Amino acid sequence: MVEIQDSFEKLRFKKDKFLSTKRAKPSDRLETYGPHIVRLPKSAVPEYLNLSPYKQLCWRLMGPIVKQKGIRDENLEKDLLAAHMKIRSEEYLAYVWMSTLIAAVFGVVAAIFIGPVLDAMLGMGWLLYGSGMLVAVVTPIATYFGLKAAPGMTASSRGKKIDKKLPDAMSFIAAMSSADVNVDLIFKELSKQPLYGEVREEAEWITRDTELLGIDILNALQRAADRTPSEAFRDFIQGVITTSSSGGKLKPYFTSKLKEYQDSRKLVVQQKMETLGMMAESFVTVVVAFPLFLVVIMAIMAIMAGMGAGDPIPLLYGVVGIMIPGAQVGFIFIIWLINQD
Numbered sequence: 522m523v524e525i526q527d528s529f530e531k532l533r534f535k536k537d538k539f540l541s542t543k544r545a546k547p548s549d550r551l552e553t554y555g556p557h558i559v560r561l562p563k564s565a566v567p568e569y570l571n572l573s574p575y576k577q578l579c580w581r582l583m584g585p586i587v588k589q590k591g592i593r594d595e596n597l598e599k600d601l602l603a604a605h606m607k608i609r610s611e612e613y614l615a616y617v618w619m620s621t622l623i624a625a626v627f628g629v630v631a632a633i634f635i636g637p638v639l640d641a642m643l644g645m646g647w648l649l650y651g652s653g654m655l656v657a658v659v660t661p662i663a664t665y666f667g668l669k670a671a672p673g674m675t676a677s678s679r680g681k682k683i684d685k686k687l688p689d690a691m692s693f694i695a696a697m698s699s700a701d702v703n704v705d706l707i708f709k710e711l712s713k714q715p716l717y718g719e720v721r722e723e724a725e726w727i728t729r730d731t732e733l734l735g736i737d738i739l740n741a742l743q744r745a746a747d748r749t750p751s752e753a754f755r756d757f758i759q760g761v762i763t764t765s766s767s768g769g770k771l772k773p774y775f776t777s778k779l780k781e782y783q784d785s786r787k788l789v790v791q792q793k794m795e796t797l798g799m800m801a802e803s804f805v806t807v808v809v810a811f812p813l814f815l816v817v818i819m820a821i822m823a824i825m826a827g828m829g830a831g832d833p834i835p836l837l838y839g840v841v842g843i844m845i846p847g848a849q850v851g852f853i854f855i856i857w858l859i860n861q862d
Contacts, residue, residue, distance in 0.1 A: 572608065576616050583615035600672035603750040604679060605722065613672070621665040628660030680750035682719040687753055688782035690720040695775040704761065704771060705731050705738040723749055739765060796859060800852065808848045815840055 572580065588611065598610040606613075632654065690711060697707045709732070711717065712724040723745060730741035739762055746758040757778060764774045819837045 572612065576608070576612065579616040579619035580612050583619045584611065587611050587615050587618070597669070597672065599748070600676050602748045603676035604672045606672055606675065617665060617668045620668055621661050624664035625657070625661035628657040631660070632657040676750040679719050680752070683723065683749070683751035684753050686718045686720045687751070687757070688779075688786050690717040691757075691775070691779045691782050693717065695779045698772045698775045701772075704765070705741075720754070723754060793859060797856065800856060800859075804852050808845065808852060812840060812845050812848075 592614065594610055594614065597613065601608060601610055601613060608616075693711060693714065694707055697710060698704075702710075705728075708724045708727045712721055712728045714721055717724075726748075727738075727741050727745050730736040730744060731738055736744070742758050742762050746755045746762070749755050749758070760774060760778070761771065764771055816837065819840065823834060823837065
């Protein structure tokens with residue numbers, strides 16, 4: 522029995538180092554395969570959560586009030602984690618409250634000066650109170666809700682970037698899986714590839730959980746699914762967890778996901794090309810043909826100006842100098858937005 526076990530251990534650790542997640546020796550005890558010390562690269566230092574001087578001031582002034590109130594915003598915590606904003610929710614709340622207070626003071630001061638200025642310029646005394654109260658009320662409210670919504674907007678932006686890079690990352694994952702590489706090592710290698718952008722950052726957090734915190738790969742994947750802002754990446758991770766927990770094979774799952782993402786990308790590219798084709802036809806009609814006919818009509822009107830008609834030259838200048846360039850800039854901006862999406 523001992524010889525059979527020794528042979529199994531030799532066969533197990535004979536694999537290439539890239540195909541095994543454990544680098545223990547066959548003589549080591551099985552208990553040592555759990556959480557272990559990881560040697561960081563030379564000259565590597567821990568990354569501390571350093572706040573900006575302004576946020577440090579906000580925490581010193583508003584931090585005691587936040588801690589005394591004991592307010593815990595779970596949605597804010599989730600948004601900060603999904604946005605990878607390196608700040609605690611209590612510190613961010615102190616930053617929001619302090620900024621709102623400063624905005625309120627600024628709004629009151631601005632209201633005091635804006636009212637008399639409008640009264641002096643327009644001679645309308647009733648604007649004094651209306652404009653002052655509007656500035657004093659809108660400024661702090663806009664500051665508070667804008668800062669509270671900022672983490673969610675950042676997380677949403679990260680989600681879009683993850684969705685954009687996920688098909689490419691899936692090609693890498695499927696290629697690694699075809700070589701029978703373990704799933705934790707797949708994400709570890711993925712975390713070293715800057716080509717995949719935000720997907721790489723998600724893989725870095727998974728590797729941090731497994732390598733540094735000693736969390737098993739399934740729990741690390743579940744944590745990643747809970748904090749990611751991308752629905753597509755969450756669905757992919759949940760599929761990995763379900764397949765692994767049920768005893769299924771991950772290689773066919775990765776292959777099917779790769780085909781699904783490739784088909785989805787083809788559909789998106791086809792829709793984008795159809796939209797760009799429609800924009801091109803609209804550009805020819807609105808920016809090229811219509812101004813040309815309009816200029817010809819105005820030129821004819823200019824010839825008839827000596828017969829008693831009005832002078833159309835200023836209007837012609839407006840069409841040529843403002844309308845045509847403005848329409849071109851508008852179309853360029855819309856096409857840029859389509860390409861960004």
